[in-house]
Amino acid sequence: MGNSTKKLSVQANMIYNTVGSVIYLGCQWLINIMVVRFGSYDAAGMLSLAMSVTNMFFTVSTFGMRAFHVSDIDNKYSEALYVRTRILTCSLAFVICTVFTLFNPYDTAQTLCIIIYMLFKLTEAMVDVFQGIQQKKSRMDYICVSFVIRGVLSLAAFTLVLNYTKNLVLAITAVAVSTALTVVVYDFLICKKLTNLKEHVNTKRCFEVLKECYPLMFNSMFTAGLISVPRYFLEQIDGTEMLGYYGSVATPTVIVQTACTFIYNPLISSFSESIKDKDKTRFKKIMAAVAGLFALLITASIIGGKLLGEWGLKLLYTETILPYVYLFIPIMIVTIMLAMIYFLSMLMTILRKIKLMAVLNGIALLLDAVISPFFIKRFSLDGINYALYIVLGIDIIMLVISLIKYTRKIFNS
Numbered sequence: 001m002g003n004s005t006k007k008l009s010v011q012a013n014m015i016y017n018t019v020g021s022v023i024y025l026g027c028q029w030l031i032n033i034m035v036v037r038f039g040s041y042d043a044a045g046m047l048s049l050a051m052s053v054t055n056m057f058f059t060v061s062t063f064g065m066r067a068f069h070v071s072d073i074d075n076k077y078s079e080a081l082y083v084r085t086r087i088l089t090c091s092l093a094f095v096i097c098t099v100f101t102l103f104n105p106y107d108t109a110q111t112l113c114i115i116i117y118m119l120f121k122l123t124e125a126m127v128d129v130f131q132g133i134q135q136k137k138s139r140m141d142y143i144c145v146s147f148v149i150r151g152v153l154s155l156a157a158f159t160l161v162l163n164y165t166k167n168l169v170l171a172i173t174a175v176a177v178s179t180a181l182t183v184v185v186y187d188f189l190i191c192k193k194l195t196n197l198k199e200h201v202n203t204k205r206c207f208e209v210l211k212e213c214y215p216l217m218f219n220s221m222f223t224a225g226l227i228s229v230p231r232y233f234l235e236q237i238d239g240t241e242m243l244g245y246y247g248s249v250a251t252p253t254v255i256v257q258t259a260c261t262f263i264y265n266p267l268i269s270s271f272s273e274s275i276k277d278k279d280k281t282r283f284k285k286i287m288a289a290v291a292g293l294f295a296l297l298i299t300a301s302i303i304g305g306k307l308l309g310e311w312g313l314k315l316l317y318t319e320t321i322l323p324y325v326y327l328f329i330p331i332m333i334v335t336i337m338l339a340m341i342y343f344l345s346m347l348m349t350i351l352r353k354i355k356l357m358a359v360l361n362g363i364a365l366l367l368d369a370v371i372s373p374f375f376i377k378r379f380s381l382d383g384i385n386y387a388l389y390i391v392l393g394i395d396i397i398m399l400v401i402s403l404i405k406y407t408r409k410i411f412n413s
Contacts, residue, residue, distance in 0.1 A: 007138035016140045020147030025254070027151030031158050031175075032251040036244075036317050038163045039171075045235065045244030046110055046168055050117035052231040054097060055224045057118060061086075061093035061125035064216025065209070067349075069132040077209055079133050079191075080199040085206040086129040090122045110240070112169045120176035123183050130187040137194050146187050153178040215354045222361035223341060226391065227334075229365065230372040230384040237376050246381050248317055249327045253335040256301050272350050280411040290343070298336055305329050330385040337392040344399035351406050360402065364395035 008016070035044045069082050097118045101111055127146060134142045157174035165171070191197060235243045274283040309328040313321045341361070348357035368391045375383035 008141060013135075013138055013140040016144035020140075020144030024147035024151035027155040029251060029254060030155055032248065033316050034155070034159045034162065035168070035171075036248055038159065039166065039168060041244035041248065041320070042241045043162075043168045043244070044248050045240035045242065046113050047117075047172075048231065048243050048247030049110060049235050049240060050113045050172070051247075052228040052235075053101065053114050054118045054121045055228045056221060057093045057097040057100070058121045058125065059217060059220035059224050060096060061090045061122055062128055062217075062220070063089045063210060063213050064218075064220040065089075065213045066128055066132055068209075068213050068216065069129065070135050073136070077205070078199055078201070079136075079195040080197050081201050081205055081209065082129055082132065083191075083197060084201040084203070085209045086126060088203075088206050089210070090125050093125070094118060094122060109169060113172055116169065116172045116176055120172065120179055123176065123179040126183055127179075127187055130183070130191045133191045133195055139194065142187075142190050146182065146190075149186060150179050150182045153182060215358050216349075219345065219354065219358040219361055222358060222365045223338075223345065225365045226341070226361075226368055226388070226395070227338065229368050230376070230387055233372045233376050234381070234384055237373065238380055242381060245321070245324045246327065246331075246384065248321060249313065249324050250331045250335075252312065252316070253328075253332050256297070256332060256335050256339070271347065275350060275407075275410060278411055283407070283411070294336075294340070294343075301332055301336065302329060305332050324381070327381060327385070330382075334385055334388045334392065337388070337396065341392060341395055341399065344396065344403060347403055348399065351403070351410075353402065353406060356402060357399070360398045361395060363398070364391050367391050367394065 032044070032047070035047050063085075065082070065086070098115055101114045106114065127150070131143045131146070134140060154175045157178040158171045161174040162168065162171035231243060231246070234246060270286055271283070273279075274286060305328050310322070310325045313325050313328065345357050345361065348354065368387065371390065372384065372387040375387040377383070379386060
């Protein structure tokens with residue numbers, strides 16, 4: 001990729017990051033397909049359970065620190081300090097996840113799947129801090145290469161091991177090992193060339209970073225929990241296999257959520273500038289453009305789901321999935337609503353209303369935990385979607401009201 005000290009243009013960095021992200025997400029998506037093809041819906045349920053549980057604790061390991069890290073252009077904290085802090089948060093996340101798992105009535109296979117999958121998520125958390133260094137150095141070509149290597153290796157390792165052993169625990173272990181090797185052999189060595197990671201770090205300073213980032217960590221945990229909590233209750237109430245069916249139908253909708261992020265992520269700087277300059281006209285134009293793109297995506301997704309959902313799911317999972325195809329459109333709507341919450345939360349972050357944003361998403365998560373068991377017990381798989389319609393709808397309304405209030409203050413001041 002050339003000299004490690006040479007910076008790439010903004011456009012080149014965006015292209016490299018997009019290409020790498022798409023390939024990596026595609027490989028992760030295919031893992032959810034392979035678990036059904038070479039395993040079973042029970043195995044898919046166990047994998048979905050592991051993902052749902054560890055997503056909550058993954059937010060502890062990253063601590064919402066990436067944006068803070070990359071935006072630290074004055075280098076208030078050293079790169080070595082960010083890496084040491086990430087090791088600390090990863091250790092904390094692993095302990096909490098392990099304790100949570102052991103205190104739940106999971107069988108041995110479920111427990112091992114969750115704990116080993118958490119180890120895999122910790123490798124992703126370490127990659128995240130290394131990618132923060134690479135992004136600050138404007139070398140997202142390295143990020144692209146890492147995404148491709150990790151995506152392809154994890155997919156190949158998972159598929160081969162599951163196909164030959166029919167053992168999900170071993171397949172997840174293969175993913176964790178292949179990813180960890182890539183992090184050590186590639187990402188870590190690249191970052192050693194880009195910056196000084198041998199610098200002595202006072203551990204007390206790690207807590208200074210954590211003190212500044214904790215509202216972002218809580219918000220990340222709350223938003224991740226909006227989907228994870230209902231799935232947790234579904235597994236507890238209806239069992240692993242039912243979660244496997246739900247998770248399998250939900251897997252293709254991740255594409256829609258990713259497409260939504262491609263809509264608004266490139267506009268972060270434009271929103272920031274319009275708010276900083278108090279340019280109300282520009283802000284409204286960007287909002288109108290985002291609203292139009294969201295409307296177009298929603299329409300295309302629902303029409304596409306109606307026309308191709310059954311055919312696509314049957315192609316991916318065979319005819320065994322047909323009794324659950326009716327869930328596809330409702331899950332699609334839930335996914336789009338969640339993408340809207342991420343977008344509104346991004347605007348709240350730009351406005352620096354981070355604590356309020358965390359409180360609102362926390363209220364939504366609390367409501368989610370209260371009503372999800374009721375709806376799942378009464379409506380089974382449909383209950384998740386009914387609960388999420390209510391919870392996500394209320395969360396969106398709270399965030400919109402807050403944004404209207406604070407943007408009016410800014411533009412009318």
